[in-house]
Amino acid sequence: MNKKINIKTKEKSYSIEIENNSFHKKLEKITSIKKNTVFIVDNKVLKIFKKFKNYKKFNHISINCSEKIKSFKIYENITQKLLKLGIDRSSQIVAIGGGTLGDLSGFIASTVMRGVDLILIPTTLLSQVDSSIGGKNGINTKYGKNLVGTFYQPKLVIIDPSLLKTLPVRELRSGYAEIVKHSIINDKKFFNWLEKNSKFIFDLQPKILLEAIYKSIIIKRKFVLKDEKEKLRNNYSRAILNFGHTFGHALETYYNYNKKLTHGEAISIGMTISAKISYKLNYLSYQNYEKIISHLNNNNLPTFDKNMYNKNIFLNIKKDKKNLNGVINFVLINKIGNAFLINNLNLKNIKKIIK
Numbered sequence: 001m002n003k004k005i006n007i008k009t010k011e012k013s014y015s016i017e018i019e020n021n022s023f024h025k026k027l028e029k030i031t032s033i034k035k036n037t038v039f040i041v042d043n044k045v046l047k048i049f050k051k052f053k054n055y056k057k058f059n060h061i062s063i064n065c066s067e068k069i070k071s072f073k074i075y076e077n078i079t080q081k082l083l084k085l086g087i088d089r090s091s092q093i094v095a096i097g098g099g100t101l102g103d104l105s106g107f108i109a110s111t112v113m114r115g116v117d118l119i120l121i122p123t124t125l126l127s128q129v130d131s132s133i134g135g136k137n138g139i140n141t142k143y144g145k146n147l148v149g150t151f152y153q154p155k156l157v158i159i160d161p162s163l164l165k166t167l168p169v170r171e172l173r174s175g176y177a178e179i180v181k182h183s184i185i186n187d188k189k190f191f192n193w194l195e196k197n198s199k200f201i202f203d204l205q206p207k208i209l210l211e212a213i214y215k216s217i218i219i220k221r222k223f224v225l226k227d228e229k230e231k232l233r234n235n236y237s238r239a240i241l242n243f244g245h246t247f248g249h250a251l252e253t254y255y256n257y258n259k260k261l262t263h264g265e266a267i268s269i270g271m272t273i274s275a276k277i278s279y280k281l282n283y284l285s286y287q288n289y290e291k292i293i294s295h296l297n298n299n300n301l302p303t304f305d306k307n308m309y310n311k312n313i314f315l316n317i318k319k320d321k322k323n324l325n326g327v328i329n330f331v332l333i334n335k336i337g338n339a340f341l342i343n344n345l346n347l348k349n350i351k352k353i354i355k
């Protein structure tokens with residue numbers, strides 16, 4: 001089974017191709033054109049990359065991946081390596097790895113030679129359903145996450161769900177949190193479907209997994225197409241995709257992006273808090289609130305962290321990049337399947353409400 005999703009933005013039209021067991025076949029295809037190709041590869045998938053029979057004909061840079069690679073230092077290091085390898089304007093970069101490698105490679109591809117072609121081959125569930133879609137990239141600074149980056153659409157995204165076979169279950173869960181997020185903000189039917197099918201997703205049942213990835217991308221695409229550069233401040237805003245991310249990012253910053261929480265775990269806690277605020281402010285029914293919490297718990301995603309109400313979390317939120325002119329923008333929900341943006345929440349009140 002395979003699926004193709006087309007994305008048409010002002011800047012570029014490209015497709016996202018989803019197919020099980022397609023990795024090597026697709027590598028052959030993208031390298032068959034006359035272009036200088038350089039691969040940037042996550043060490044965790046290097047072995048499978050090296051099963052590509054022509055891999056020695058191309059330069060590759062391999063790297064151990066974690067949130068730490070989204071830094072000025074690694075950005076410079078890889079950019080210099082690419083220049084040393086003689087990358088030019090007509091070259092293409094193929095990024096094979098999770099969201100951290102994709103975010104870093106996207107930023108590199110958009111700036112080296114003022115932009116070279118980029119092909120993304122995401123290898124984690126999170127990157128397959130979320131980070132490789134929509135053209136955002138970036139690196140972290142000591143002032144916060146993703147504060148430096150560009151909008152830069154790839155030329156092609158290749159998704160092979162069977163690459164997830166080696167992914168640790170904790171990382172699968174992390175990606176699953178973003179799938180749940182997509183369902184909560186936009187598609188109640190999809191949420192109900194997930195309630196029935198999540199166990200098959202975790203078992204990597206090919207058909208169900210592919211379907212979950214496909215549905216998730218369709219929802220992300222909707223918001224990206226309406227508001228590619230996140231300029232809107234209404235319910236079509238791309239910022240809606242940040243449901244759960246205000247608290248989630250603040251927690252990640254609090255833990256200094258260490259292994260204590262994966263991105264998806266932080267987002268799971270963030271979604272719990274946002275759902276709680278939505279409920280306490282009478283936007284969301286208790287029944288819907290409960291449904292969300294149970295679903296996260298049933299899939300072993302955290303809904304609590306002992307530091308989630310620490311005062312530094314609230315300080316981090318004040319610095320959140322969704323804040324414009326000092327106003328805190330928050331994504332809330334009024335039911336499973338519908339999210340909205342609110343900009344008049346008082347942080348002090350929120351603190352009181354959720355404790």
Ligand SMILES: NC(=O)c1ccc[n+]([C@@H]2O[C@H](COP(=O)([O-])OP(=O)(O)OC[C@H]3O[C@@H](n4cnc5c(N)ncnc54)[C@H](O)[C@@H]3O)[C@@H](O)[C@H]2O)c1
Pocket residue numbers: 042043044045064065066067070097098099100101103123124125126127130131132133134135136137138146163164165166167168171174263
């Ligand atoms: N650009 C966007 O729109 C966007 C959206 C959501 C998240 N993100 C970013 O994505 C990042 C998180 O991505 P992630 O969760 O993929 O993290 P990650 O890239 O750190 O990958 C998680 C772990 O899995 C390993 N790995 C990758 N593929 C593997 C495989 N097939 N088998 C075994 N191990 C494998 C990695 O080496 C790493 O240790 C965050 O930095 C987040 O900010 C970006």
Ligand SMILES: [Zn+2]
Pocket residue numbers: 130178245263267
């Ligand atoms: Zn996220």
